[in-house]
Amino acid sequence: LRGLKNWDFPIEERMMLDVSVLRDGKQIYTNMGLNDAVIREGPISHVIHLKVFSDGKHLADIAGDGAIIATPTGSTAYSLSAGGPVVEPVAQILTLTPICTHNMRFSSYVLSPDRTLTVSFERNGRKPIFLFVDESRAFPLHSNDIVQIRRSRYLTRLAHLSEKSFCEVFAQKMLPGGFQS
Numbered sequence: 168l169r170g171l172k173n174w175d176f177p178i179e180e181r182m183m184l185d186v187s188v189l190r191d192g193k194q195i196y197t198n199m200g201l202n203d204a205v206i207r208e209g210p211i212s213h214v215i216h217l218k219v220f221s222d223g224k225h226l227a228d229i230a231g232d233g234a235i236i237a238t239p240t241g242s243t244a245y246s247l248s249a250g251g252p253v254v255e256p257v258a259q260i261l262t263l264t265p266i267c268t269h270n271m272r273f274s275s276y277v278l279s280p281d282r283t284l285t286v287s288f289e290r291n292g293r294k295p296i297f298l299f300v301d302e303s304r305a306f307p308l309h310s311n312d313i314v315q316i317r318r319s320r321y322l323t324r325l326a327h328l329s330e331k332s333f334c335e336v337f338a339q340k341m342l343p344g345g346f347q348s
Contacts, residue, residue, distance in 0.1 A: 177327040179257055181240045182280060183319040186300050190312050200300040201323050202241030204316050206286055206308070207233030207266060209295040219263060220285045221278060231268035233296075236261060236284055236316045240323075241301075243337065251275045255333050261318070280318040287313050 186204045188196035208215050217229040237246040242254035242262055251264035252275055263276040263284065278284070288296065289310055297305040298314055308314070329336065 179325045179327050181256055181323045181325060182238050182259055183321050183323055184236070184238055184261075184300070185317050185319040186298070187315045188298065188306065188308065188312050189315065190309060196298070196306055198300040198303060198306075199319055199321065200241075200303075201238065202244055202301045203235050203237040203246060204314070205233060205235050205245065205266075205299040205302075206288075206314060207297060207299070209297060213294050214269065215296055216288060218287050220287075221282045223285070226276065226284075227263070227265075227273065229265045229268055229273070230270065232266040234286065235264045235266060236286075237264065243341065246275075247341075252277060253337065257333075259318075261316075283315060283317040285313055285315050287311070 181201060184200045184204055186198045186200060187194050206217060214230055215233060217234055218225070219227045219229065219234065235246045235249055235251065237244075237251060239254040239258040239260060240256045242251060246262055246264045247253060249264050249266050251262050254260060254262065254277075259280045261278045261280055261282060261284065263278065265273055288308070296308045298308055299305055331339075
């Protein structure tokens with residue numbers, strides 16, 4: 168606590184996401200997130216078909232419940248439970264993880280933070296598709312909307328008050344049996 172009293176503690180910088188939606192060529196939504204951007208169906212599950220591009224080049228087709236684009240900070244939340252990788256929070260990468268995909272060979276992509284990901288879809292039946300940024304209020308997507316996700320120029324700065332490493336904290340919180348110190 169002496170370090171806290173004297174403001175003598177390390178600061179971790181965490182990358183963030185800029186998320187926008189284009190409709191008919193016009194930007195109609197913007198948001199910033201620390202953890203993730205999620206595109207998924209409404210309250211009743213049904214298969215949706217997403218096309219994902221990285222810097223304009225086709226990356227993946229996802230047929231399933233949706234997709235999660237996460238920062239390292241968000242990697243140990245929804246993305247991890249959907250089968251995504253654990254990423255050290257101070258790393259500088261993006262992850263793309265499908266949600267309950269129908270292609271069992273596709274788990275996740277780990278991408279450079281310099282990539283701009285775009286996700287598009289055509290209406291898949293009558294059920295709505297939504298965009299969530301850090302589980303914010305659901306933004307309803309329309310057919311042919313384009314969702315763009317990129318690293319934000321802004322960072323979140325967090326005080327690192329524990330002497331435990333990320334690996335120790337992760338093991339203690341998330342792994343069976345936890346970490347014993």
